[in-house]
Amino acid sequence: MDFTIDDDQKALQDAVHELAARHAPAEAHGDVPVGPAAHDPKTWAAIAEMGLLALPFGEDVGGAGASTVEVALAATELGKARVVTAYADALTAAGLIAHGGTAAQRDDLLPGLLDGSVLIVPGLAEPGRSWSLEAYDVTASGAAGEVTLSGAKEPVPYADAADKLVVTARAGDRTGLYLVDAADVTSTHVRFDGTPAVALGSLDDAPRALRAGLNLGILAVTAEALGAMDAALPMTVEYLKTRKQFGVPLAAFQTLTQRAADMYVSLELARSTVLYAGMALAADPDDATAASRAKVVTGQSGRHIGQEAIQLHGGIGMTAEYAVGHYTARLTAIEHTFGDTRWHLARLAATLDDHQQVDVLA
Template sequence: MTLLYSEVEEELRSAVRDLLADRCPPATVLARIENPSSYDAGLWKALARDIGVAGLLIPEELGGAGASAREAAVVLEELGRAVTPIPFLTSAVLATWALLEAGTDAARDLLTALAGGETTAALAVSFASSPYSWEAGTAPATVTAEGGTLTGRVTAVAGADVSDVLIVPASGALHAVDAAHATIEPVVSLDLTRPISTVTLTGAPARPVSADLAPLRAALELGAGLLASEQLGVAEWCLATTVSYVKERHQFARPVGSFQALKHRLADLWMEIVQARAAARNAADALASGTDAATAVAVAQAWCGEVAVHAAEECLQLHGGIGMTWEHPVHLYLKRAKADEIALGTPGDHRDALAGLADLPGPL
């Protein structure tokens, strides 16, 4: 195992970062959130066509790149740095991995369509669902299957508003439903760059893609582990932007960054982010190798979610008045960090799971 980035990973990072710098600067994202939908279809097509991110995890025989979780983690770091409004996590990671784990002919057909990025998919589960709730069977069964159709309602679904296919858990199995047969109602989301929706199915035609929910559990675990890399990207942007600002902002004829109290705060934050990088990289490597992945994912999410929120809070506060304005992009990062902290299991959910994985009894 190595937590260092390989040459291939650095080349992938450079390609994604350069494209985002050109197509998705903060001013562009700020402008997009003023629209009814922040989704940047042109950027998604460019990333899928020019870099191949849509099919990154899909095997080459199905038209994908055949890459691993490590490469996907690098992409998510860069997307987190730019709070990019595209469905990479929801379509190219969560939905794609559920279909890969299903392994059926129907799933493979969908993967071939997803590989080029022309088709997108979303898991029709609440974005706040943790992998452990599905494992324990405690997640609510809100959709039922009968006679080849699905009926029910799922709230807080991420990526549904821009998906062509929904992967829906119902009656103990996974089903694929064309989004045109569902009613998708966007709701107010904390993170304006990743909208959530309520999905309603009323006798929607469906085709089974898995006979059980094991692929869903695997997809949520992978998504949680790789979400740590997005949180790392958010935190790194916040730290770099704050350090740059306190070097330029003057008070009492001195840069405010020269004050010892601020130096200490930023040094402490840097240490937290270094640890977050190690945890996120370890989770990505464990998911790629299949070695002790559950523990690595729980550790990464127990730590990275809170670090990203702390970094965004420090960024906002140390920017002073300008940080509180709608015109400055820091609010996008704070909202993304907080939404990510809730997504795919809270840090508390992952700490509870880690206690069991490490065979450590909780407090009495």
């Protein structure tokens, strides 16, 4: 096993770093946006133009023929700069289509999605329900060619900016994937009332497609979380060195520096796990264990680092005009995206009988 980044990967990292610096949100200008980020067409166009959406897909469908390792490196840079976009959502949709769609659907949908000309996002969550890959309240009915959906998905991030949605819906006692037009959707609350839809692939392929698509989304958000943590810690350290109280820098107080050291531990554990997930998904897109472990470790590290980053700053960490709290907000959103720590622990707990002991070295 080798975690070394090669020259091409380093070049990608540098390029995304520069892109992210150009598109990073303003801070300290008095009117800093808080809360979920709206879709920014300019940033989105830059991401698409650099080919970041295409990274893990084959050239036959308009992909770049790189891998999920590159996705992780790119998303980490975006996370460091607080560039919050539909990147993970679009990758998830692309993963659902790539792993679940028919050959014709892949050829039809992926090139536009990957070059940024068409935005497709997944709609998975249902209002009033905990996170699940199963659909319950959105139902599909009608024969092939005449499928309609009923029910509601909410929230569906970036639905208002999307051209199409790929959503889960109940079909009898199973969950299928369906494509619907999103041109008229104006919020993240998407209602279906006999809405025409197209089945994405077959019901038989849907479970695996959901796992693999979700894995890709998890990789993107956990890598983004790694970037957020990798920025929040140095900001905190810098603050401890420069902020003076009682006539000395805060770094003179061991009660603070010992806690900064623990943040570093959390950061490095998250880094190892996310990079490994990038490698593992490149080898097997269906590796739900690697994805869930990355989600759990970044979830726990993210909570720890996000909370301590604010606390060690003190009051300034609470203000909208200072970036550190925005990282914490984003880490919190990521925790609740694509299944939280509890959900992923439950998924891992269901597989305890499959192995005697942990084994990552093979």
